Amino acid sequence: MTGLDELYREVILDHYRNPRRQGKLQGDPIHAEGSNPSCGDEFFLDLFVEDNVVTDAAMRGLGCSISQASGSMMMDMIVGKSVEELRELIQKFKVMMSISEGDSPIDEDRPGSVLGDLEALQGVRKFPVRIKCADLAWATLSEALDQTTS
Amino acid sequence: MTDLRALRSDFPILDREINGHPLIYLDSAATTQKPDSVLDAMDEYYRLYNANVHRGAHTLATEATELYEGSRSKVARFIGAEPDQLVFTRGTTTAINYIAYGWGLNHLKEGDKILVTIMEHHANLVPWQLISRYTGAELVYLELNDDLTVDTSTLDQVLTDDVAIVAFSGMSNVTGALGPIDVLAEAARSVGAISVLDGAQLVPHTPVDVADLGVDFLAFSAHKMLGPTGIGALWGKPERLEEMEPTEGGGEMINTVERNESTWAPVPHKFEAGTPPIAEAIGFGAAVDYLDAVGMDTIAAHEREITAYTLDRLSEIPDLTIYGPRDVTLRGSAVSFELGDVHPHDIATILDQDGIAVRAGHHCARPLMKYLKIPATARASFYLYNVPEEVDALVESLYKARKLFGLT
Numbered sequence: 001m002t003g004l005d006e007l008y009r010e011v012i013l014d015h016y017r018n019p020r021r022q023g024k025l026q027g028d029p030i031h032a033e034g035s036n037p038s039c040g041d042e043f044f045l046d047l048f049v050e051d052n053v054v055t056d057a058a059m060r061g062l063g064c065s066i067s068q069a070s071g072s073m074m075m076d077m078i079v080g081k082s083v084e085e086l087r088e089l090i091q092k093f094k095v096m097m098s099i100s101e102g103d104s105p106i107d108e109d110r111p112g113s114v115l116g117d118l119e120a121l122q123g124v125r126k127f128p129v130r131i132k133c134a135d136l137a138w139a140t141l142s143e144a145l146d147q148t149t150s
Numbered sequence: 151m152t153d154l155r156a157l158r159s160d161f162p163i164l165d166r167e168i169n170g171h172p173l174i175y176l177d178s179a180a181t182t183q184k185p186d187s188v189l190d191a192m193d194e195y196y197r198l199y200n201a202n203v204h205r206g207a208h209t210l211a212t213e214a215t216e217l218y219e220g221s222r223s224k225v226a227r228f229i230g231a232e233p234d235q236l237v238f239t240r241g242t243t244t245a246i247n248y249i250a251y252g253w254g255l256n257h258l259k260e261g262d263k264i265l266v267t268i269m270e271h272h273a274n275l276v277p278w279q280l281i282s283r284y285t286g287a288e289l290v291y292l293e294l295n296d297d298l299t300v301d302t303s304t305l306d307q308v309l310t311d312d313v314a315i316v317a318f319s320g321m322s323n324v325t326g327a328l329g330p331i332d333v334l335a336e337a338a339r340s341v342g343a344i345s346v347l348d349g350a351q352l353v354p355h356t357p358v359d360v361a362d363l364g365v366d367f368l369a370f371s372a373h374k375m376l377g378p379t380g381i382g383a384l385w386g387k388p389e390r391l392e393e394m395e396p397t398e399g400g401g402e403m404i405n406t407v408e409r410n411e412s413t414w415a416p417v418p419h420k421f422e423a424g425t426p427p428i429a430e431a432i433g434f435g436a437a438v439d440y441l442d443a444v445g446m447d448t449i450a451a452h453e454r455e456i457t458a459y460t461l462d463r464l465s466e467i468p469d470l471t472i473y474g475p476r477d478v479t480l481r482g483s484a485v486s487f488e489l490g491d492v493h494p495h496d497i498a499t500i501l502d503q504d505g506i507a508v509r510a511g512h513h514c515a516r517p518l519m520k521y522l523k524i525p526a527t528a529r530a531s532f533y534l535y536n537v538p539e540e541v542d543a544l545v546e547s548l549y550k551a552r553k554l555f556g557l558t
Contacts, residue, residue: 004503008496008554017491039495040512040519040526062525064495065555127499 006123007130008065015072015117016065021079023058030147034140036132041067043140049148053082059137066121066130071137073118083145090138090145093118097134098125154452154534157444160185161535171505174540179323179351179484179531180509181373184437188376191436192429202425204402218428221435222418225383228438229368230359235391237384237418238431242350243273245369245384246317248421249346250277252394254315260286262314265343267292267300267329268521269322272514274348278317287314293521297475298325302333313343320352324513324527325474326457326481328352335364344390350374354533355453355482357446366390372430377437381430384421391417398423449534453483456532456541460485463545469557470548473527486513486527489548492555494528500551501528506544 025046034043041063048056057078061068078086092115094100106122107113124134158164161183166173175183195217201210203218219233226236239245258264264278268291278289290308295301300318316338320329331347338345345365352358353368354375360368367390371382386394396403396414400423405413414420441449458478464470469490475481489497494510501508509529512519519525530544 004500004554007499013555038511040516041495042525064493066496130495130499133495 003123003126007127009120009123011117011120012065012069015069019059019061019068019072019075021058021072021075022060024060025056025058029056029058030144032140032144032147034136034143036063036067036136039063039133041133041136043067043071043136045137045140045144047078047144049083052084052148053080054078054086055080061137063136064130064133066124066133067136070118070121070134071140073116073121074137074141076117078141083148086141086145089115090142093138094135096122097131099131099135154444154448155537157185158535158537160187160440162186162189164535168505168507169503174504174506174543176530176532176536176540176544177507177509178354178533178536179374179529181379182354182376182533183535184376184378184433185440187440188378188433188436192378192433195429195432203428204419214428217432217435218426221431224435224438226385228358228442229353229370229385230361231385234416234418235360235385235388237386237391237421238426238434239369239382239384239421240380240427241371241373241382242348242369243277245367245382246273246346246348247277248384248397249367249369249386249394250281251397252421253344253390254278254281254287255284256395257393258282258285258287258314261312262287263290263308263310263312264288264315264317265290265292265308265313265334265337266316267318268294269298269300269325269327269329269515269518270317270319271323271348271350272516273350274317274319274346275517278315291517292318294327297327297477297480298322298473298522299327299475299480300330300334302330302337305333305337309337309341311341313338313341315346316343317346317348319348319350321355321482321484322474322515322518323351323484324486324515324518324529326484326486326531327475328480328482331363331365338366339364351482351484354441356450360385372434372437375437376440378427378430378433380427381434383434388417391421394421396420396423400424402426444534452534453532454478456536456538457481457483457485459538460530460532460541460544463541464548467545467548467552469552473522473524483532484529485531486529488524488527489551490555490557492551492557494526496555497528497548497551500554501544501547504543504547504550506540506547508544 029046095102349370353370498510
């Protein structure tokens with residue numbers, strides 16, 4: 001696969017075109033907003049957390065395929081997880097994307113077995129300026145989780 | 151087509167390869183590439199003439215001052231002005247800030263209006279917002295026609311006696327639309343307002359004579375016209391520059407300094423506090439020499455042709471939307487577009503793999519983006535060194551983007 005084919009895998013385009021959990025949560029959810037001012041990408045996240053577990057989540061976003069697909073994939077993974085599990089997931093994502101140091105969490109022999117669709121984002125690493133696109137949703141999630149402990 | 155291709159060998163960077171392809175640089179609205187003559191002039195200054203300007207009686211200081219002031223004369227002549235009407239600034243942004251603070255702060259009062267257009271770059275919006283906070287003035291906007299030129303039909307409604315400043319772009323960095331300079335300069339005069347022309351995209355691409363423009367101030371940047379970054383110019387009518395206070399105080403800009411107060415050096419020096427970017431000023435002079443030698447009429451004709459060709463070729467591509475006038479007499483060579491649901495950042499990444507440099511994003515014009523109800527555009531922009539084959543490569547690469555995103 002060329003770098004571009006790897007970057008724009010079908011699963012990424014599917015999440016881009018059909019983002020999961022689009023919308024807004026009614027009531028008084030935890031709300032966090034992320035943006036990359038240099039490119040204008042935006043990500044809005046609503047979460048309900050009960051007994052330390054995410055019970056519902058919704059997103060609204062605006063931006064490139066990578067930022068929105070990454071956000072959509074994230075939305076697929078967060079409901080039902082505890083705050084601690086999500087912090088671990090964020091860390092795994094950051095290591096996979098070479099944003100943080102650490103041993104790769106991915107099992108190369110069984111693609112998708114550890115982080116599911118999210119593993120398709122590894123192609124972004126070859127495009128360093130786009131890594132911040134992939135990270136936008138996760139940075140927003142991190143901010144939302146910080147609100148649960150305050 | 152006006153063939154300037156022989157000039158390409160003057161630009162060393164055009165020999166570069168990007169991702170295994172020859173560089174196709176279509177981002178001159180962001181910054182332009184530099185010819186050898188500009189690079190050499192700056193290098194030569196540091197190697198042979200490096201000294202501070204306007205002080206010291208030694209030979210080098212005299213030579214450096216002559217080069218610096220010589221560049222001021224060249225840049226002034228380039229826009230039909232006198233050297234003592236031309237202030238060197240850090241760029242267009244600084245020039246507009248100088249007007250906002252230096253003129254606005256001591257002329258604007260509560261309830262005054264600053265008339266701008268919705269197509270302005272942040273550089274011609276945010277300084278006015280800042281100065282409004284201090285003075286109680288307020289921004290009012292002209293909007294756009296269907297072809298994205300400025301709609302002046304509502305001028306009657308917004309042009310009141312409260313309007314103190316009319317600030318507008320000569321050419322949009324997003325849509326390429328030319329600003330209605332004559333109409334807005336006249337509108338400003340009719341209500342006793344001053345007019346400020348953001349010439350960042352205009353001066354590099356078309357012949358400009360301040361005597362014909364009818365505006366009070368003109369701001370532009372060297373790096374968008376073959377010169378270095380870090381330098382630009384503020385031209386003002388002599389009486390306006392006299393009315394303006396210096397925004398920065400320090401060395402070089404004073405006449406006398408006492409314990410508690412000082413008097414200023416004459417214009418333009420009162421606006422040039424501290425050691426200026428001397429090499430950059432010299433590079434700016436070399437840049438206008440280069441443009442003069444090619445001829446601004448020739449450059450403008452070349453750009454009209456390559457813009458017309460680009461608009462034609464882009465129009466062939468399914469799902470592609472161009473944001474800007476189609477009539478090349480109403481526009482410059484910055485061409486913004488969208489391609490289906492392929493986000494502009496994705497377009498830029500895909501094109502970059504073919505060595506093609508375009509800009510993607512909001513182009514520092516978020517109010518315009520919001521007005522157009524789009525988050526971003528991709529933008530190809532051209533200058534004297536671009537050739538039609540580069541447009542062909544752009545089109546081919548855009549078809550590749552369509553394919554990658556499965557558009558049929």
